[in-house]
Amino acid sequence: MPAAATTRSILLLASLAAPAVLCAQQGFGPLDPAPPTGRTADEIVQKFGEQETAFQRARDSYTFRQSVKVDTIDDDTGKVDGEYQQVSNLVFDKDGKRMENVIFAPQNTLQRVMMSPTDFDEIEHRLPFILTTADQPLYDIKYLGRQKVDDLDTYVFNVGPKQIAKGKHYFQGKVWVDQQDLEIVMVNGTTVPQDLRPGHEDLQPPFTTYYEQVDGKYWFPTYTKAEGILRFAGQNGALPDEVHMRSIVKFTDYKQFHATSRILYDGEDITDKKAPDAGQPAGQATPPKKK
Numbered sequence: 001m002p003a004a005a006t007t008r009s010i011l012l013l014a015s016l017a018a019p020a021v022l023c024a025q026q027g028f029g030p031l032d033p034a035p036p037t038g039r040t041a042d043e044i045v046q047k048f049g050e051q052e053t054a055f056q057r058a059r060d061s062y063t064f065r066q067s068v069k070v071d072t073i074d075d076d077t078g079k080v081d082g083e084y085q086q087v088s089n090l091v092f093d094k095d096g097k098r099m100e101n102v103i104f105a106p107q108n109t110l111q112r113v114m115m116s117p118t119d120f121d122e123i124e125h126r127l128p129f130i131l132t133t134a135d136q137p138l139y140d141i142k143y144l145g146r147q148k149v150d151d152l153d154t155y156v157f158n159v160g161p162k163q164i165a166k167g168k169h170y171f172q173g174k175v176w177v178d179q180q181d182l183e184i185v186m187v188n189g190t191t192v193p194q195d196l197r198p199g200h201e202d203l204q205p206p207f208t209t210y211y212e213q214v215d216g217k218y219w220f221p222t223y224t225k226a227e228g229i230l231r232f233a234g235q236n237g238a239l240p241d242e243v244h245m246r247s248i249v250k251f252t253d254y255k256q257f258h259a260t261s262r263i264l265y266d267g268e269d270i271t272d273k274k275a276p277d278a279g280q281p282a283g284q285a286t287p288p289k290k291k
Contacts, residue, residue, distance in 0.1 A: 002202045029148030041143035048182040049133035055218045063091045065253040073244040082110040128221035129187045153179040183219040185211045205245045214254045224249040
């Protein structure tokens with residue numbers, strides 16, 4: 001999230017919401033740091049990586065609606081003074097490729113900051129955080145204990161990148177894994193690294209994402225709230241300029257995509273046409289490709 005004026009440099013990003021704050025909220029029990037019973041922490045990490053891998057494959061075959069609202073807030077009045085909003089349907093084309101259809105996009109009124117490619121990448125990849133077997137070697141994953149969250153018994157892990165590769169962004173924070181399904185049911189963290197270079201500032205506030213079970217099997221991300229105070233250096237010795245950011249992202253209306261066959265004849269898609277030779281196969285039935 002860069003500043004609208006690129007001559008200002010960021011001094012400080014509001015600190016990540018502490019787990020202790022989350023624990024104090026209704027529905028969060030105390031964190032029990034005792035080792036897990038019946039299996040080791042490493043075995044749990046391995047198993048939930050396998051479950052997350054299966055979930056990622058499943059989510060890639062679902063359509064859903066994505067609603068994004070990003071606000072800047074005037075702390076003197078408590079009112080929103082700028083807003084970016086977009087609602088999209090994530091669907092598939094006739095070839096089975098993922099596509100985004102924007103259905104609502106009012107005028108962007110953000111003035112003190114602006115949306116960046118990193119912001120859109122965060123919405124797609126880190127807010128709905130998935131920690132697959134392939135991604136686990138990129139992260140240090142530390143077992144913290146067990147915790148009751150509403151009606152769920154969870155394992156809690158601290159997660160952060162082992163190394164920062166140039167041009168890459170990562171999740172850093174905590175994840176809650178359901179003890180029964182061994183899938184992530186909540187994350188609380190931030191995107192790293194934050195770009196603090198004067199004239200190139202690009203940062204995002206800390207966020208919490210909640211997941212819900214869909215179709216009785218997988219836990220899908222459904223709601224994210226991100227909020228923080230971004231502080232920019234004032235120009236010519238002026239006092240720092242604070243920007244209160246709040247973002248809400250919702251993922252709803254998950255529906256499994258059921259592929260249908262296409263009929264090709266001499267390279268032409270004639271699925272909705274009659275075959276040239278009635279009663280005979282007209283070309284080859286080809287399943288849609290998935291992204």
